[in-house]
Amino acid sequence: MQPFRDVLDECSFMDMGHIGPQFTWHKHYARYTIWERLDRVVATNEWFDKFPDTKVYHLDVTTFDHKPLWVVLEIMECCQHRPFRFEQMWMTESGCSDTIEAVWRSGEVDPRSVKLLNKVDRCGIELTKWSKKIFGSVRAELEKKLLQQAERRAIQGGNTVWMRTLEREINGLMDKEAKMWAQ
Template identity: 65%
Template sequence: MVHRTSKARALVLFWKENFKLDVQTFSKYHINAKINQNTNEEWRFMGFYGEPDTNKRHESWNRLRRLKNRGSATWICVGDFSEITRKSEKIGGRIRPHNQMQPFLEMLDECRLIDLGFVGSDFTWHKHYPRYTVWERLDRVGAIDEWLLKFLDTKVYHLDVTTSDHKPLWIVLEGVVYTQQQPFRFEQMWITDKGCGATIEGVWKTNFDEPRVEKILRKIDMCGLELTQWSKKKFGSVRKELETKRKRLARAKRYARRGGDTSWLRTLEAKINSLMDKEAKMWRQRSRVAWLKDGDKNTRFFHTKVTQRRRRNSIKGLFDEAKQWCTNQNQIVDIDVNYYQQLFTSSNLDNLEEVLAKIP
């Protein structure tokens, strides 16, 4: 961790204990680490923060040029560069002068960093002003061509968030196995609802003609099933409302970027933050430290199911005829089928008999 020098800036790099990563150098503007050091699979990860002061921005570009030469391993650079590469990467506020962007472009070219693109919103940062909002793509991922050959199908996702003015970047690498634990737990937030106690009490009052131990185990299993169903119907409304509000927020952002009123956008952001506070206990419980502290002291029926899903090489999404990005598997299938049906369907046939007569 590189300690912050102000309330708004700090660099932190986390990795799992069994992950082969070695930090080489760091400063308040960067963290330079090697993955799989001294092996044939060695590569470098660079976390970078660009100088926010425009007058000092050239110092950032010179710093990255120097870091480029720290070793011969192929590398990727990720971070908030505090700069854009073209005028289309900004909406609102004053127009970015070309001579301010040009040094950034020259540095990217000298370092051979290729923009990996993105999936999601066009912008990664925004700031509200009394009469307008500024949107910019300040955060990006760049890599040299040798790195891209190792991870050719890498995808960068711009994730939505309402608690920060920057969007998180999620980088999915080809060839790296990702596992995700999806534990089922007794959620502490359920205790705030009377329906939770009533559901558990109803299960424990049920009689089963079985030996005592088997009876208890069966009731524990039933508690989990009944609470899951109850949560979906009753307590699950918080999550559904969050999903609905986030969809509305996406529409509000598109409207605001076209120069519309931002009051609706600000109201939705406030409501989403309020809903997220209601889920705070659940997310706090799911953090490892909080769970050890006070997670399992209220009930003994808790059990965990761990599922691991391997990332598959597949089509992640397609644009439909309305130019909407679709990631649902059923939608992708429908788009494929419709495309090839239209491709191989004949229309407005003329002189068909003449064509058939030429076939031997």
């Protein structure tokens, strides 16, 4: 381990911190669980200068004992990878209609048909951004909150049975969802 630490020092690597759960690894035993932050993202001062708003997320996962790390550069956050899908449940939030109205009120100097298509595309992009920031995934958020609550209790010396049960249930739901989408 010391040679690894020497390389970190020699290259002037620094821990980039994280957003999310404190620990990235756990091991369940019959009567206790070990919790550690084994996985980290490191960078140099030059990296911090070039990408000052880089964020490192510890993601929740139930199928593996390590939490995946997700590094997001500010320039990558605006990219849209999936086709736009409007969700009816968004209509329960006032921000949805506000986002749509803001796009339609914006003035553009395109011919009518192009203007209409541009506004529809822009509306999809803005609603996707809004959804990620404000609305999120309802089922995933509920599962994450329950699992985080169970994890906090287990970390504080509580029983890990609830956490293990939630992990199995969430894995089962994820398998069912994967099969559904595969069809």
